[in-house]
Amino acid sequence: MVEESWLWVLFVGALSFSILLQWGLNRKRKLKLPPGPTAWPIVGCVFGLPRLNPPEKLFNKLSEKYGELMLLQLGSWSIVVTSSARMAMEILKTHDNEFANRPDVISSRLNFNNTGLIQMHSTNPLFKRTRRMFSAEIVSPRKVLETGVIRRKQTLRTLRSIVQDFDAGRSVNFTHEMKTLAMNLSMSICFGTDYATKVNDEAEALIHTYGKIMAIWTRRSLGAIFPALRWLDLDGIESGFADVELQLRTNITALIEKKKQEMSMWSAEDIQAGANEGDVMTKFLSMEGEDRCSEDQLISVVFTILLAGTDTVFNVVTEAMYALLMHPNFYHRAVEELDAVVGKSRLVEEADIPKLPMIQNIIKETFRIKPAGPSLVPRKNFEACEVAGYHIPANTTVFVNCIPLMRDPSFWDSPDEFNPDRFIDSKVTVLGSDFNYLPFGYGKRTCPGLNLGMITVQYILAACLQCISWKLSRPRRLDIETDDDPRKVDDVMVDGKQRVDPALLEFAPQPVK
Numbered sequence: 119m120v121e122e123s124w125l126w127v128l129f130v131g132a133l134s135f136s137i138l139l140q141w142g143l144n145r146k147r148k149l150k151l152p153p154g155p156t157a158w159p160i161v162g163c164v165f166g167l168p169r170l171n172p173p174e175k176l177f178n179k180l181s182e183k184y185g186e187l188m189l190l191q192l193g194s195w196s197i198v199v200t201s202s203a204r205m206a207m208e209i210l211k212t213h214d215n216e217f218a219n220r221p222d223v224i225s226s227r228l229n230f231n232n233t234g235l236i237q238m239h240s241t242n243p244l245f246k247r248t249r250r251m252f253s254a255e256i257v258s259p260r261k262v263l264e265t266g267v268i269r270r271k272q273t274l275r276t277l278r279s280i281v282q283d284f285d286a287g288r289s290v291n292f293t294h295e296m297k298t299l300a301m302n303l304s305m306s307i308c309f310g311t312d313y314a315t316k317v318n319d320e321a322e323a324l325i326h327t328y329g330k331i332m333a334i335w336t337r338r339s340l341g342a343i344f345p346a347l348r349w350l351d352l353d354g355i356e357s358g359f360a361d362v363e364l365q366l367r368t369n370i371t372a373l374i375e376k377k378k379q380e381m382s383m384w385s386a387e388d389i390q391a392g393a394n395e396g397d398v399m400t401k402f403l404s405m406e407g408e409d410r411c412s413e414d415q416l417i418s419v420v421f422t423i424l425l426a427g428t429d430t431v432f433n434v435v436t437e438a439m440y441a442l443l444m445h446p447n448f449y450h451r452a453v454e455e456l457d458a459v460v461g462k463s464r465l466v467e468e469a470d471i472p473k474l475p476m477i478q479n480i481i482k483e484t485f486r487i488k489p490a491g492p493s494l495v496p497r498k499n500f501e502a503c504e505v506a507g508y509h510i511p512a513n514t515t516v517f518v519n520c521i522p523l524m525r526d527p528s529f530w531d532s533p534d535e536f537n538p539d540r541f542i543d544s545k546v547t548v549l550g551s552d553f554n555y556l557p558f559g560y561g562k563r564t565c566p567g568l569n570l571g572m573i574t575v576q577y578i579l580a581a582c583l584q585c586i587s588w589k590l591s592r593p594r595r596l597d598i599e600t601d602d603d604p605r606k607v608d609d610v611m612v613d614g615k616q617r618v619d620p621a622l623l624e625f626a627p628q629p630v631k
């Protein structure tokens with residue numbers, strides 16, 4: 119016991135000495151670090167920061183004082199925050215290669231032996247192959263076209279259930295419905311439509327674990343600020359992640375086994391009749407030779423799709439619908455456009471989207487005013503480098519905070535207003551090359567799911583508007599334009615009635631064109 123406490127004192131002493139030494143050296147060398155709150159040895163600026171949650175709220179407040187590039191030293195964790203288009207361009211374009219890695223935050227342990235694309239460093243030998251596989255087999259234009267049938271089936275299923283509630287005089291929680299739909303879409307893209315929730319017990323178990331992960335993810339972690347204390351797990355986050363990692367592995371393995379069994383029973387006629395819906399697992403389990411995936415890779419691909427493609431989709435559709443209900447002028451114009459282009463005798467299809475500029479602009483404006491991720495996924499540099507004349511130490515975590523640049527008054531007119539018309543004849547695209555608009559990020563780690571994400575949110579919104587007349591059943595507590603907490607999702611409660619022939623909501627497959 120006595121020996122243990124001596125070891126502990128020695129360890130803390132050595133750590134403090136090395137941090138003080140580094141602090142002294144930095145001062146001596148007079149490295150020009152980005153401005154930021156005063157950082158003291160060991161604790162950094164942890165105790166001097168305003169108590170604001172989520173992090174973007176804190177970043178916005180601090181950047182008013184420290185500017186477009188600032189350094190926050192939290193314990194031994196160096197964080198750089200950019201909050202202008204100019205600095206976003208420095209990180210994502212000029213220094214893209216240096217900052218293409220991911221910080222080792224605790225959540226990155228859900229990485230299944232370094233096979234998870236989102237958490238992977240770009241220096242990982244698997245990185246290029248995984249991104250290529252992802253782009254070719256999951257989100258390529260051809261694949262997106264093939265999986266249109268899945269989106270149609272699941273969207274109609276959701277709309278039918280909503281209409282039943284309205285017919286029975288019940289209000290509907292739109293947020294909840296869209297969350298379930300987005301999860302069912304992710305599950306169906308991975309395994310096929312029979313793997314949606316309420317239909318499949320294994321899928322239900324996975325969704326339950328996913329909910330637990332999200333709950334831990336949003337908690338503050340002491341171990342991130344003081345990595346030397348991680349082993350103590352004072353806030354229980356380490357053990358929480360270890361538990362969910364195990365559960366995830368068990369849940370996803372059970373689904374993969376079920377899929378294998380299902381595939382082993384397919385006859386040539388079944389396949390001809392469409393048993394293979396173009397889902398990811400059928401494809402990945404059929405790969406041979408060098409392309410064959412390890413068990414970890416299969417688990418990771420399912421988790422990546424769930425993690426990257428669920429909350430992003432449901433948040434955008436929910437916020438778009440809410441914005442329309444608060445702005446009836448745009449709502450009516452979108453419905454008029456749908457009636458003129460599609461009519462009421464058939465259902466809107468994904469192929470109609472290019473002829474529906476209102477729907478496109480509503481989605482673009484929702485990305486701007488309420489982005490799915492207020493900051494891009496954080497990045498990290500392994501080597502020290504210089505950005506805009508400032509020294510950025512090695513192993514710094516970089517947050518590209520998108521809200522200030524997507525509401526920059528020098529670039530956007532009336533930036534706090536929801537106005538889809540700003541995109542009429544605008545040259546700004548979702549590809550991010552303007553750096554004042556980064557809904558899918560930019561550079562080496564840009565979102566590979568852009569095509570899939572875009573068509574999914576546009577199609578769901580168009581189908582919702584065409585099939586049902588909506589109205590808010592009670593006001594929301596948050597306001598999309600003035601609320602500055604970009605992560606808070608307040609449920610949207612709605613009433614409504616069907617506006618197309620009920621028979622149209624029955625699923626009828628469309629041929630892939």
Ligand code: HEM
Nearest residue numbers: 236426427430490494495557558559560563564565567571
């Ligand atoms: C509207 C829906 C979506 C939005 C707004 C969105 C947005 C984003 C953003 C902002 C990033 C970070 C980019 C960066 O750091 O530069 C990202 C990364 C990513 N997204 Fe999406 N996304 C969406 C849908 C999807 C879908 C459907 C998938 C796949 C099924 C997907 C897969 C990914 C992956 C794998 C990454 C990490 C890439 C990497 O680290 O290399 N996303 N997404």
